[in-house]
Amino acid sequence: MAKVMGLTGNEAVAYAVKQCNVDVVAAYPITPQTIMVEVISQYIYDGEMDAEFICVESEHSAMSACIGASLAGARVFTGTASQGLALMHEMLYIASGLRCPIVMGVANRALSAPLNIHGDHSDMMGSRDCGWIQIYSENSQEAYDWTIQAFKIAEDPRVLLPVSVNIDGFILSHCVENVVVLEDEDVARFLPPRKPLITIDPTKPITVGAICLPDYYFEVKFQQVQALKEAYNVIREVNREYEKLSGRRYDFVEAYAMDDAEAAVLCLGSTAGTAKVVARELRKEGKKVGVVKPWVYRPFPEESIIKALGDVKAVAVLDRACSFGAPFHALCSDIIATLYRHGKDIKVFNCVYGLGGRDITPMEIRSIFEETLETARSGRVREYIKFIGVRE
């Protein structure tokens, strides 16, 4: 009989971290992530988790401590959001550059100014080129499942890259949902202790983070490019192994009602849940619409997205972050690049929504779907970029 727990997104990630037998957690609390590390520190205090919790004075230090611990061979976790992730920015590149398989929970939140604590993807999208594997969850169950899988992906010797597991601030981080959890022994079997290839060890000194000049820097960066390519195979393998363990099937992309769809909405995270409800209603009205939700954002799953989109004629790409001054916003730019590269003539328009935690309603998503259907019929995009719900 499967064990079901009522967990918020933050608690689901924390529970997964406990089961993953993490050695070191270095973190600084920030809304809406706070509870994630608060719960972990409670586990450690109560003796439920044998780990070192390092209280640091900032997120820059949190990630620095994580890098040191990871290089020493520990399994490492941290969590952050928004300004905290921005403050970590420098260290994010060092974590990936030094090939530290750190896992980080990010409760996505808007960036200042103006100050706002609510959910949007500005934080992670602002660091999307940092060389991390980036995963977005739709609900607490996915956050739990991906956190466990994240360690296995990160620590694979073919990958050795950090992974961020993103949950929408408040919408997921603070919302209690039923989560089917695994037994501790099953997680332990799926995820044995980390076996680092190289560690910092006083008896066998190595140098990490030495200067690397124009004659070698480029080659080191190319290794990271290759590691993210390798990650495709590893993510697939880990998904299949996790499916055998849990019965829950993960992939790069989830395609909902896409089999004969003419038009689609493509989005990340919790909004996909609302979009699925709307798609179901529209299907009842005989409208052929579906939803595509990339779980994995980096490495960008081009093939899976092309496969998921199938024969649709139009797609609306929803971005919960703003790339100021760019021709399209982050996710949509990647989708358009993917379609171009695969020679697909699918009409695309971009909807920026939900900045600073503004709700996106089923009615708004319905009107986006209707516009995709209209675009599919006419073959013409009426407006390339729409800002959903902004008042004049």
Next chain:
Amino acid sequence: MSGEKKLGWKDIPIGGYLLEPGSAMKYKTGDWRAFRPVVDQKRCVNCLLCWIYCPDGAIVRLEKYIDVNYDYCKGCGICANECPVKCILMVEEKR
């Protein structure tokens, strides 16, 4: 150094790690030099100010005068500047 065969991305350790200590010895920085210090050893008084000030340890102590290790000398010119008898001349490298 220019002319040495450099390894490709498959053959170097990941993450720019250096797996053996003291490997800076192998990394010869002499080709960064735009000006080469040339010592007039007849005039050198062997005061060793250059040896003290050289940031790269590229001054070689001989019995009665100094010499320069051109494998590591980056040509900063501090030695020439500090030399009290001005017996070190910075000469442009012609490559």
